[in-house]
Amino acid sequence: MLNxxxxxxxxxxxxxTMNYPRIQIPFEITLWVLLASFAKIGFHVYHxxxxxxxxxxxxxxxxxxVGAIMHSVHEEPPAVLTSNVFFxxxxxxxxxxxxYFMPTRPFFENIGTVFWFAVVGTLWNSIGIGISLFxxxxxxxxxxxxxxxxxxxxxxxxxxAVDPVAVLNVFEDxxxxxxxxxxxxxxxxxNDAVTVVLYNMFSFVAEMPVVEPVDVFIGVARxxxxxxxxxxxxxxxxxxxxxxxxxxxxxxxxEPLFVFMYSYLAYLVAELFAIxxxxxxxxxALTMKYYVEENVSQRSCTTIRHxxxxxxxxxxxxxxxxxxxxxxxxxxxxxxxxILFTLLFAFVWRGLGILVLTQIINPFRTIxxxxxxxxxxxxxxxxxxxxxALAFTLxxxxxxxxxxxxxxxxxxxxxxxxxxxxxxxxIEFINVRRTNRNLETINVEIHCRLMEHTMAGIEDLCGxxxxxxxxxKFMKFNNRILRKILIRDGRAESSIVALYKKLELQNAxxxxxxxxxxxxxxxTKKFLAADLRNIxxxxxxxxxxxxxxxxxxxxxxxxxxDSQTREILIRRxxxxxxxxxxxxxxxxVSYLAQFICIILINYLFCWEHDHETLSEVAYPxxxxxxxxxxRSSSSKxxxxxxxxxxxxxxxxxxxxxxxxSSTGQGVFRTNxxxxxxxxxxxxxxxxxxxxxxxxx
Amino acid sequence: MGSSSSISSAHLLRLYDRFESLDRDNRGCLSxxxxxxxxxxxxNPIGGRIMEAxxxxxxxxxxxxxxxxxxAHFRPTDRNRNKEGAQQELPxxxxxxxxxxxxLYDMDRDGKIxxxxxxxxxxxxxxxxxxxEQLQSIAERAIQEADLDKDDAISFDEFKKSLEKTDIxxxxxxxxxx
Numbered sequence: 001m002l003n004x005x006x007x008x009x010x011x012x013x014x015x016x017t018m019n020y021p022r023i024q025i026p027f028e029i030t031l032w033v034l035l036a037s038f039a040k041i042g043f044h045v046y047h048x049x050x051x052x053x054x055x056x057x058x059x060x061x062x063x064x065x066v067g068a069i070m071h072s073v074h075e076e077p078p079a080v081l082t083s084n085v086f087f088x089x090x091x092x093x094x095x096x097x098x099x100y101f102m103p104t105r106p107f108f109e110n111i112g113t114v115f116w117f118a119v120v121g122t123l124w125n126s127i128g129i130g131i132s133l134f135x136x137x138x139x140x141x142x143x144x145x146x147x148x149x150x151x152x153x154x155x156x157x158x159x160x161a162v163d164p165v166a167v168l169n170v171f172e173d174x175x176x177x178x179x180x181x182x183x184x185x186x187x188x189x190x191n192d193a194v195t196v197v198l199y200n201m202f203s204f205v206a207e208m209p210v211v212e213p214v215d216v217f218i219g220v221a222r223x224x225x226x227x228x229x230x231x232x233x234x235x236x237x238x239x240x241x242x243x244x245x246x247x248x249x250x251x252x253x254x255e256p257l258f259v260f261m262y263s264y265l266a267y268l269v270a271e272l273f274a275i276x277x278x279x280x281x282x283x284x285a286l287t288m289k290y291y292v293e294e295n296v297s298q299r300s301c302t303t304i305r306h307x308x309x310x311x312x313x314x315x316x317x318x319x320x321x322x323x324x325x326x327x328x329x330x331x332x333x334x335x336x337x338x339i340l341f342t343l344l345f346a347f348v349w350r351g352l353g354i355l356v357l358t359q360i361i362n363p364f365r366t367i368x369x370x371x372x373x374x375x376x377x378x379x380x381x382x383x384x385x386x387x388x389a390l391a392f393t394l395x396x397x398x399x400x401x402x403x404x405x406x407x408x409x410x411x412x413x414x415x416x417x418x419x420x421x422x423x424x425x426x427i428e429f430i431n432v433r434r435t436n437r438n439l440e441t442i443n444v445e446i447h448c449r450l451m452e453h454t455m456a457g458i459e460d461l462c463g464x465x466x467x468x469x470x471x472x473k474f475m476k477f478n479n480r481i482l483r484k485i486l487i488r489d490g491r492a493e494s495s496i497v498a499l500y501k502k503l504e505l506q507n508a509x510x511x512x513x514x515x516x517x518x519x520x521x522x523x524t525k526k527f528l529a530a531d532l533r534n535i536x537x538x539x540x541x542x543x544x545x546x547x548x549x550x551x552x553x554x555x556x557x558x559x560x561x562d563s564q565t566r567e568i569l570i571r572r573x574x575x576x577x578x579x580x581x582x583x584x585x586x587x588x589v590s591y592l593a594q595f596i597c598i599i600l601i602n603y604l605f606c607w608e609h610d611h612e613t614l615s616e617v618a619y620p621x622x623x624x625x626x627x628x629x630x631r632s633s634s635s636k637x638x639x640x641x642x643x644x645x646x647x648x649x650x651x652x653x654x655x656x657x658x659x660x661s662s663t664g665q666g667v668f669r670t671n672x673x674x675x676x677x678x679x680x681x682x683x684x685x686x687x688x689x690x691x692x693x694x695x696x
Numbered sequence: 697m698g699s700s701s702s703i704s705s706a707h708l709l710r711l712y713d714r715f716e717s718l719d720r721d722n723r724g725c726l727s728x729x730x731x732x733x734x735x736x737x738x739x740n741p742i743g744g745r746i747m748e749a750x751x752x753x754x755x756x757x758x759x760x761x762x763x764x765x766x767x768a769h770f771r772p773t774d775r776n777r778n779k780e781g782a783q784q785e786l787p788x789x790x791x792x793x794x795x796x797x798x799x800l801y802d803m804d805r806d807g808k809i810x811x812x813x814x815x816x817x818x819x820x821x822x823x824x825x826x827x828x829e830q831l832q833s834i835a836e837r838a839i840q841e842a843d844l845d846k847d848d849a850i851s852f853d854e855f856k857k858s859l860e861k862t863d864i865x866x867x868x869x870x871x872x873x874x
Contacts, residue, residue: 462767538822538826
């Protein structure tokens with residue numbers, strides 16, 4: 001008995017143990033995500049690669065390599081890519097990103113075209129390919145006679161989901177017109193929705209032994225219910241989210257959470273009722289974005305954008321990566337006839353579809369699509385992530401599942417590699433031929449760009465009009481009712497806070513002032529042809545694009561770039577300063593007076609403000625509403641206004657004007673010489689802003 | 697407002713709605729701050745100059761009639777068909793549009809675009825990477841091309857001549873102001 005006791009006591013506290021099974025799943029997920037991210041870093045080491053080869057190609061290649069390694073050591077890829085994981089975790093993120101960064105105004109102007117191509121185009125493609133493949137299946141030589149019509153339709157629905165991500169980047173670089181860009185973008189987005197709906201419908205039908213005409217009719221009705229229901233849910237959740245953010249001024253840290261949770265909720269609830277969850281999340285993002293971005297703080301806004309981009313990017317990366325891995329490790333079923341004909345039909349039907357659909361819709365468009373646009377649309381029909389996921393998650397009841405998976409992978413690889421790599425040279429070739437013909441004079445180029453900017457400005461002044469009665473009605477409704485409910489404190493903001501921001505640019509302005517130095521008198525020199533081409537090059541590369549392009553065209557994988565906005569704003573304030581002198585006395589003085597009283601206010605009051613507020617007031621990168629800055633600074637900015645009365649006696653020589661031209665600002669007129677004596681103050685003041693300005 | 701710049705009453709109503717929504721202090725006229733509050737205009741490289749055009753006669757407020765008068769410059773014009781059936785722009789509307797564009801350059805209103813004025817506009821429209829020498833040579837070349845009477849500045853007639861082949865009407869019209 002004594003021995004038993006000592007045996008038990010031999011179990012000491014272990015010094016070092018390993019418990020792998022416990023952490024296995026999160027660990028492996030993390031490693032895969034990291035591996036995919038390293039791949040992304042690696043691509044940008046050599047810059048030229050990313051120009052010629054789309055990123056999806058590179059990711060698939062890395063996936064192929066990793067798959068080959070795994071296959072050689074007889075490992076299995078992690079069984080994470082199940083239907084649930086894809087449809088519940090990965091797809092919503094990708095779609096949320098597309099919906100959130102959709103440029104709304106061009107989208108709504110082209111909404112008819114987008115839906116036409118997305119819905120009718122996808123239907124055309126899937127039915128066309130399905131029926132042709134069914135015809136091929138009848139030929140005994142290929143040995144695929146057991147695939148019936150329903151299964152063919154299912155398969156063709158899978159491969160008609162177009163994913164032209166790579167093409168969008170090319171379009172952006174080649175400055176394709178905005179209409180084409182938005183149609184491609186929108187089509188990509190909405191045909192995912194259509195494809196998923198079709199997939200669900202056809203997979204249901206594929207399990208039915210007999211299909212009656214009634215079922216077809218029901219199918220069509222279901223299609224509409226699913227689409228419109230999704231939109232309705234999305235709008236509902238969007239409004240609720242906007243309403244919630246009205247009250248979040250005290251809980252700034254979790255503001256981004258609301259955006260994500262409500263969109264995800266819209267997605268899940270739509271899935272619950274088996275209506276189109278993609279439509280739900282897109283409309284939720286579209287609705288929410290407008291109101292939420294006015295309510296949340298600057299930082300939350302940036303965080304939201306950044307996080308959406310990040311998770312969507314990871315999601316897409318992982319999918320392509322898995323595509324590569326699975327290609328090697330799956331058992332394939334290859335059938336030359338079926339697969340080659342699939343490729344052929346996918347290509348042919350897409351081209352035909354674009355041609356026919358464009359002919360029908362062109363008369364309804366203000367800017368019709370020419371042949372070049374149509375080529376871009378047709379050739380840019382790459383297949384991508386959604387097709388792969390749908391094929392991979394086919395139910396096992398489909399007899400030829402392996403064949404379908406193989407065929408899908410073949411189509412994706414073919415389109416992504418061949419078309420993806422070759423589209424850029426092709427488009428550049430077509431474009432180049434057009435522009436070389438008329439090389440305009442420098443004058444015309446400069447003046448035309450000036451006129452475009454002018455027109456953009458005038459259109460901004462006139463507000464967002466359209467010929468559409470309903471849109472105007474909606475805008476009125478929006479302004480009168482919706483904004484009051486959904487936006488916190490709908491009053492216009494005092495422009496003193498806007499001036500705060502102008503002053504923060506003072507440092508940069510000083511630098512620019514010295515840069516725009518003396519004007520040397522150039523002797524009239526002869527300009528050679530090479531000089532002229534140089535000048536044209538400089539102009540075309542450096543002239544600022546018109547505002548729609550600034551906002552919309554950053555491509556799917558980049559964060560919106562606001563350096564152009566900053567440069568423009570810096571320059572504009574330099575011009576305001578320079579133009580202050582020749583202008584009339586009163587108006588120039590009023591500007592100066594506002595500047596000066598802001599300087600004084602800053603000097604006297606902002607020592608107490610914490611830096612949190614100041615950096616909130618920092619540069620409005622995405623916010624195009626220059627006069628309505630971050631909310632948190634507003635309440636603090638209101639306080640100094642009351643003290644303005646006491647400051648009136650401070651300036652030595654002044655001409656006080658009782659009549660204040662603008663309420664709430666307390667503008668007072670002073671002698672313009674006043675400004676010179678105050679110049680030392682801004683310097684001292686701006687040391688405060690230094691840590692903020694270092695971000696500029 | 698003359699007959700050539702008459703806008704339909706429906707559009708006038710919309711313009712008035714827009715004017716009211718821009719006029720945040722409800723004073724019946726617009727001040728520079730109301731213009732500045734428009735985000736798109738603030739981010740426009742020549743936004744300040746466009747504003748200047750509205751305030752050109754030395755006042756610092758814009759009332760509704762001046763607002764409409766200036767916007768009327770941008771109506772698309774009905775084109776005449778001459779005997780050959782080809783379309784031509786009305787010369788007076790084209791001149792008005794060109795005059796507006798000219799005034800965006802000519803800030804001191806002396807009727808000429810001097811080299812310095814051209815440089816200012818170029819600086820506003822080009823990115824920061826362009827060096828001063830490049831700007832100078834671009835301006836130099838532009839003046840060389842257009843300046844016919846060799847006074848080192850571009851007058852309005854020279855400006856018009858340099859743009860004679862360009863279709864100003866489509867470039868400088870806002871289609872819904874018909």
